[in-house]
Amino acid sequence: MNIGINIGISEKDRAAIAGGLANLLADTYTLYLTTHNFHWNVTGPMFNTLHQMFMVQYTELWNAVDPIAERIRSLGHSAPGSYAAFGSLASVPDAPVMPPKAMEMVKILVEGHEAVARTARNVFPLAEKGADQPTADLLTQRLTVHEQMAWMLRSLLEE
Numbered sequence: 001m002n003i004g005i006n007i008g009i010s011e012k013d014r015a016a017i018a019g020g021l022a023n024l025l026a027d028t029y030t031l032y033l034t035t036h037n038f039h040w041n042v043t044g045p046m047f048n049t050l051h052q053m054f055m056v057q058y059t060e061l062w063n064a065v066d067p068i069a070e071r072i073r074s075l076g077h078s079a080p081g082s083y084a085a086f087g088s089l090a091s092v093p094d095a096p097v098m099p100p101k102a103m104e105m106v107k108i109l110v111e112g113h114e115a116v117a118r119t120a121r122n123v124f125p126l127a128e129k130g131a132d133q134p135t136a137d138l139l140t141q142r143l144t145v146h147e148q149m150a151w152m153l154r155s156l157l158e159e
C-alpha cells in the first residue's frame with residue numbers, strides 16, 4: 001500500500017528542502033572522508049595534536065550524516081548514498097590525491113567547514129518557507145558545529 005505524505009508541508013517545499021539537504025549530506029560525507037584521510041596521513045611535529053583532533057572531528061561528521069539522510073526520508077524523498085552522487089552534489093572538493101603538509105591539511109579543513117556552513121545556511125530559507133522546524137533545528141545544530149570546528153582549526157593557523 002502506498003499512502004501520500006500529509007505533514008503540512010507542500011510537495012514543492014518538501015522537494016526543495018530535500019534537495020538542499022542532499023547537498024548538505026554530500027558535503028558532510030565528503031568532509032568526513034577528507035578528515036579521516038588526514039587523520040591517517042598527517043605527519044610532522046604536530047602529529048599527536050592533529051591526529052587526535054581529526055579523529056574527534058571525523059567522528060562527529062560520521063555521526064551527522066545519518067540524521068541528515070533520515071530527515072530527507074521523513075520528507076518523502078530518497079537519500080543519496082553513492083560516491084558518484086556525492087561527487088555531483090557536494091560543493092566541498094574531494095581530498096587531494098597526495099597527502100598535503102599538516103598546516104595545509106588544516107587550511108583545507110577550515111575551508112571545508114566554511115563551505116558546509118554556507119550549504120547549510122542556504123537551506124534555511126527553504127525550511128522557513130515550509131515551516132519545517134525539524135529541518136531548521138537540524139540546520140542550526142550543523143551550523144553550530146561547522147562554525148566551531150572552523151574556528152578551532154583556523155586558530156591553529158594564527159601566530
Ligand SMILES: [Fe+2]
Pocket residue numbers: 039055
Ligand atoms: Fe585511528
